[in-house]
Amino acid sequence: MFDKVLIANRGEIAVRIIRACRELGLKTVAVFSDVDRQALHVRFADEAYYLGSPPARESYLRGDRIIEIALKSGAGAIHPGYGFLAERADFAQACIDAGLAFIGPKPSAIAAMGDKAIARATVSAAGVPVVPGTAGEGALSNDELLAIAPTIGFPLLAKATAGGGGKGMREVRNIEEMPRLLNAARREAEAAFGDGNVYLEKLLEEARHIEFQILADNQGNVIHLGERECSLQRRHQKILEETPSPFIADDQEFRQQMGEVAVRAAKAVGYVNAGTIEFLVDKDKRYYFLEMNTRLQVEHPITEAVTNVDIVKEQIRIARGRSLNYTQEDISQHGWAIECRINAEDPYENFLPSTGRISHILLPTGPGVRVDTGVYPGFTISPYYDSLISKLIVHGKTRAEAILRMRRALEEYKITGVRTNIPFHQMLMNSHRFMAGQYDTRFIEDRFSFNSVNIDKSSDADIAAILATLVAHQQIQRSTHIIRRGKRDTSNWKWVGRWERMHR
């Protein structure tokens, strides 16, 4: 049984896994690229080894080096986190071949679910409904896809066969734009996953993206931890998740039914460890299997908040060969949780990624607030990895309490040095449709306009004018070296010296 774990990842998820290991008394091994020497996962781990240059394929994708480091350091297991090597069946197999425990599913399950075509065929055979599309028909050329497209009908999605997380995905609304979009999707898929194959899928309109968290042990126990509502997406990237789903709400029967189907889908591939079954659900509560993510999910903390299950600790427990701590009957949802993904990107500049040195952070804290982050003041965000720098998770007794808590946490959260999408989340939290829980996967792109110029009557434009004027005035005063007498000392330092006098 292993007592040291190598974390083959970086950023917030590496920190999250290190924390779980520490709390289980396991030693941790970090790996890092040149730009991550001072990253939090390196600072927090018991051991840390250099991997290579910043580009992922020279560092965090170097499975061979990572296994070599695991063996050298005496780590008995590797946790892949999400992204990078997490869904590479060959890497999972290589770990096992090297005598290391892979904290995740069996390579066969990764392979079966990793190829979306096989995945859909497998679960379909197990009686789970799937979205219509070309999945299961192998690697098709552009010409073949162009021929099939009209039989599925527009709009449709071109999606990377090896993909996930919205990368290598394009929405196609007509046949004319299809060749160009196919090429773009292939190119992105090639860059992200080293595999440029794409398939087509019917785009369901007014659909919800709802997923179920699965836990499965080696003893054949498979349970689900309820759903997560992930319909709020921008460019097919999840941006905010909540649980329970406001769409399922208190329809326990529907929840139980979908949960059972999710468990069945996991069982269809002999699934072990943590995984997620993603469904599309239309407005008539018809649901279709979309894909299975055979790894820990970015948004796992909201499930932890409402079920009180530590998913990462369960993953490790399973990998150690123990049976689950919970049966399906033990699991229930308490209260409501929301996660906002805080990305280093500028919402006022078309969400372009933002890089640079973080100069200051004021973290929101207090009751019901959890922050999972991999950055700190002084750390530099490089352009090499994805822009998720922090996850802000709140938990409340009701959805209303969770929303109000998220609002106050977002208002408290200050990051300077890089731009973040915090203002976007603030606007989202104030949107009436979000508050009412009325949104689908198209909501953000179709109905939610994020625009700084839309300043309404109730706004603080006058205050903004005053603030800008005061700052400008201060700058002019300083630059012209005007020395004012009696200017108020802005620090409270002087009072430390005055303490004596004041105290008398």
Place this chain on the structure above:
Amino acid sequence: MFDKVLIANRGEIAVRIIRACRELGLKTVAVFSDVDRQALHVRFADEAYYLGSPPARESYLRGDRIIEIALKSGAGAIHPGYGFLAERADFAQACIDAGLAFIGPKPSAIAAMGDKAIARATVSAAGVPVVPGTAGEGALSNDELLAIAPTIGFPLLAKATAGGGGKGMREVRNIEEMPRLLNAARREAEAAFGDGNVYLEKLLEEARHIEFQILADNQGNVIHLGERECSLQRRHQKILEETPSPFIADDQEFRQQMGEVAVRAAKAVGYVNAGTIEFLVDKDKRYYFLEMNTRLQVEHPITEAVTNVDIVKEQIRIARGRSLNYTQEDISQHGWAIECRINAEDPYENFLPSTGRISHILLPTGPGVRVDTGVYPGFTISPYYDSLISKLIVHGKTRAEAILRMRRALEEYKITGVRTNIPFHQMLMNSHRFMAGQYDTRFIEDRFSFNSVNIDKSSDADIAAILATLVAHQQIQRSTHIIRRGKRDTSNWKWVGRWERMHR
């Protein structure tokens, strides 16, 4: 019904209350002294008004000015937090006279419980056991106390009649040292509470300090939220609290019995709002009423963690005249919570308070961790107020998980610029007696030695030697201006520039 609340406090508790108000949609009014212009409670509140000079009696104790500000700003209620004006019956009365809701008990209950003598007489009459002592005999002179002391028996405690929180308290082990200690206690009591009266109380040995959280509404409903174990104290100041109490553990009958007595004590003074009944419990599970704190307690978050009740929101709810959200049957304890009080004090210098500018903070975050704080990097800790700068609260499924989580959180927590007692808590978390839950109120002072020189064999003394040597070496190199070629760039900045080349 009020929709704006003035918070007559500062620091972490003012921030805590502002957060509750925000989450209830209530506007907040902060008050501040000169050194607190940039304090977090001022930054977070909707409105902020200047009170006066840093010394508390010129600012946070100026009840008249505070009421004036409340009226001017249109606040309909005042939350006093803890300390300062929280247990001043005259202030509570003045609020009511001014037409403001006082978020706390009725002045009569504060008065009854605030004078320890009356408090003990009242609860005693209601059948609640009290610790033997002179309480109830009015203001006694030193001569009178010296005469009575032998009839109670040594050791005993001299305690401020108007006091709380260990201030104005002295332990007396024999008659010879008693005059000196009485004077010291009176002096401290006079300084802290404006009242130099003290009383004597038998010092129970091997005793535990266990308290029960009470909530009572105007409709006559009184419930308790279970106990908190507060035996870990230094100089009669609580330093770490946990719930459940490892002493009560799973003796539900005992817990229920004490809880009922606590409710009875609260009812004896017609108590309304949140309050705490403190007991001393001896090793044979005999318990004695010690005092009632008629206010929100520093350590309330651990109760929030295990019961899932937001105590501050309930306080506000009660003050708005609504009945409690919970009945006694709704309350149960889930998991285990621990709070470490992080003080600006130097554990290596006899815990002397530490002042100065905080240059850097790395907050522990992640699952099961809550931090309540009123400071941030750049803020200056002044010598005017107490040294509590942060409360680190963890919640786990079991006591073991909570301890392991606290250990990793303490190791993550970095504060530079002022000294803190974090190393003290780290040593406590590693103490075998603490881990076994075997401690009483004397534990820290009698059996727990905190000493940097006690470095055992398993220590990292060699690593410390290397670190000091490397830093010293670096400093010598820098001071002699030796320019090294090929020195590794310690930032990841250069990689941002190299991105182009590496990407090919």
Place this chain on the structure above:
Amino acid sequence: MKYISTVIESEYIIEILDEKHLSINGEVHTIDFEEVDGQPVFSLILDGKSYEAFVYFEEGEWKVMLHGTLYPVLVEDEREKRLRQAYGGGVTQTSEYHLKAPMPGMVVSIPVEEGQQINKGDALLILESMKMQNELRSPRSGKVTRIRVEPGDHVEKKQTLLSVE
């Protein structure tokens, strides 16, 4: 000192009277204004109301991020305003717009050609960075003049990519 500050369409006459007072459109207010710890974060207490905002200068105007909203503010004194009005306020309209790389990255494609007429909001260039393909759009209508890069090029932050006139 008197300023004319413009937020979108609204103009405010703001006069700084002394350390503790200013007037806005003739109305006098009490202020307590401080910079928070050397950050571009500012705390303003205006007649008791407490505000905190990021304030920074960018592309010729002040940006104020307040309660989750970004306000662009043009702060001018009377002389500056007169000057700007004299020049018709359209200075930027007639000059060339230079599309600059907002961050380091690789040019994936350029969906426009030199001389092509484009509308505001049209995609000018696709830049790959942080594992994402980012569309850079034109802030105005006009004609594409010089294209200085080609697909496959790696560009640095602020590098000029193409121009629109």
Place this chain on the structure above:
Amino acid sequence: MKYISTVIESEYIIEILDEKHLSINGEVHTIDFEEVDGQPVFSLILDGKSYEAFVYFEEGEWKVMLHGTLYPVLVEDEREKRLRQAYGGGVTQTSEYHLKAPMPGMVVSIPVEEGQQINKGDALLILESMKMQNELRSPRSGKVTRIRVEPGDHVEKKQTLLSVE
């Protein structure tokens, strides 16, 4: 560069070989050593083991706060060590100890008198600060020489209060 570093009673011969290597008591190790963001926080990777510590100089020695333990470390080169040994290492023992105020506060009482013989650990002065009465104790045995303050005095940080010889 060779150093003799002493932690309490243990002596370590540490030689810095190059940017990436040092030897401790003759044994060579690989190091990767960095300061974290201008803080007195340092990160050391020693043969793959990752350590992070506060390291600062105070009262003639280095203090290393590592995993919740504070290690006092004396770092000397060979010349310095020889010098110290020549002077008997007891320099501080014979000189006067000056009790300094660790923070601003008010002197509450002084339980000793000039000329009084005291033991290590005896209380020398009670200082009130941050709402607490703080006992300042003697770090050594000796005789109280000059008392420079009296009860009721307000003192500043680092102000000398009394001396012990």
